[in-house]
Structure formats: C-alpha cells, structure tokens
Amino acid sequence: MNDITLFEAIDTLRSMRHLKPDPVPEAALRRILEAAIKAPSGMNSQPWNFLVVRDPALRRRVGEVYRKGFLEVYGEGQPAARNLTPADERVRASATYLADHLGEAPVLLFVCLRHAYDQPPERRAYSSIFPAVQNILLAARGLGLGTTLTSLHKRHEGEIKELLGIPDHVETVALIPIGYPARGRFAPPPRRPVKEVAYGDRWGQDLW
Numbered sequence: 001m002n003d004i005t006l007f008e009a010i011d012t013l014r015s016m017r018h019l020k021p022d023p024v025p026e027a028a029l030r031r032i033l034e035a036a037i038k039a040p041s042g043m044n045s046q047p048w049n050f051l052v053v054r055d056p057a058l059r060r061r062v063g064e065v066y067r068k069g070f071l072e073v074y075g076e077g078q079p080a081a082r083n084l085t086p087a088d089e090r091v092r093a094s095a096t097y098l099a100d101h102l103g104e105a106p107v108l109l110f111v112c113l114r115h116a117y118d119q120p121p122e123r124r125a126y127s128s129i130f131p132a133v134q135n136i137l138l139a140a141r142g143l144g145l146g147t148t149l150t151s152l153h154k155r156h157e158g159e160i161k162e163l164l165g166i167p168d169h170v171e172t173v174a175l176i177p178i179g180y181p182a183r184g185r186f187a188p189p190p191r192r193p194v195k196e197v198a199y200g201d202r203w204g205q206d207l208w
C-alpha cells in the first residue's frame, strides 16, 4: 500500500458501501484509532470511546438492527424515499445495499460519546465527537480502506446497547463499517463548488 498525501485522501474520500469481507489488518485498525484520538475536543475532554465489533454473530445482529432503522426511514413508500432526484436515488440505492449487507463488513466501529452520569445529555458534546469521526474516515482512506459514516442504528439504539453491553450514560453517535472496497473507486465526491458556498467579507458577496 503506497502512502497517499493528506490532500489526496481528503479529495477522494467518499462513502464506500460495497465492502469485501476480508479482515482489516490489526495494524491498520490501530493506526485508525490512533488517528481518532488525536482529534480536538472541547477543553480536551476526549468524551469518546470506540467499540470495535468483529465477532460475526454480533455483526449480523447489529446489521439487522441497522436495516430495521434504515427501512423505517428510506424503505419503499416512506416519505424520505419519494420524489427523489436521480442523484438522491443513486445514494438511496447504494445505502440500501449497505443496509442489506452491513453485518458483512469485517469491522463495525461504534464511535461513542460519554455523557455525564448525573446530567442530561449536552448537545454541545456532539461537536467533540465528529472531529474524531472525520479522522477515522480519513485515516481509513489513507490506508485504502472504505468507510461510510452511518447513524440509522440510532433509531433502535437501546437494542444495540443491550446487545453490546454499553452503559446507560454512553451514546453510540456513529456506526462506521470498515473494509476494503469491493466495488466503486475512491474519487472526488459530488459537492457544490466553493464559489457557491464561500463568501468574502459580507454574506452573499463573491470571495473570488
């Protein structure tokens, strides 16, 4: 595996939902988690924990829960699955594939947020988790591993927590399947150009 530059990784990071079942090397997993913990967090609180699920039976169960959540939102006939643009239709088709196969990914990585035991969940705390999530996606990309940031398991998070023995005050913020790509290539993702989304000095004014 040749090293790629930071900007090559950033520019070609996209969701890879078709993954091979081949195992992820231990060294790659360590490298990814080392990248995750380098992320910034409010007051360096590091409110994260990472749960790496590799056991096949557990992966299958997690996959079933995820699929249930997916179908409730994007299943045939659901409001979110109607009147889609061709581009949205493509994402939904690819996401449907992932929902049908999530448990076959060799690694299911939960990025968890520890809330304070005795206080209601703080919305601000989520901002201290997503930098670590992005580091995970980029580190995996750097190692030639495909990922998708997913969240639909959260509709049935109680089932996931019971299955994996996750304590009450810990929330599973993201579920990231990781594996070598089986289909599709790393490539620049479809995005609105900088010119459309960045302004100079005053809102709505051209930057360049």
Ligand SMILES: Cc1cc2nc3c(=O)[nH]c(=O)nc-3n(C[C@H](O)[C@H](O)[C@H](O)COP(=O)(O)O)c2cc1C
Residues within 6 Å of the ligand: 013, 014, 015, 016, 091, 094, 095, 098, 148, 149, 150, 151, 152, 153, 189, 190
């Ligand atoms: C907060 C968040 C939650 C997401 N949840 C899901 C999900 O549950 N399932 C899924 O297939 N993709 C999920 N995605 C991935 C997006 O669909 C994807 O990033 C987007 O379509 C852009 O495509 P790209 O990643 O290939 O550039 C999520 C992305 C984000 C940022």
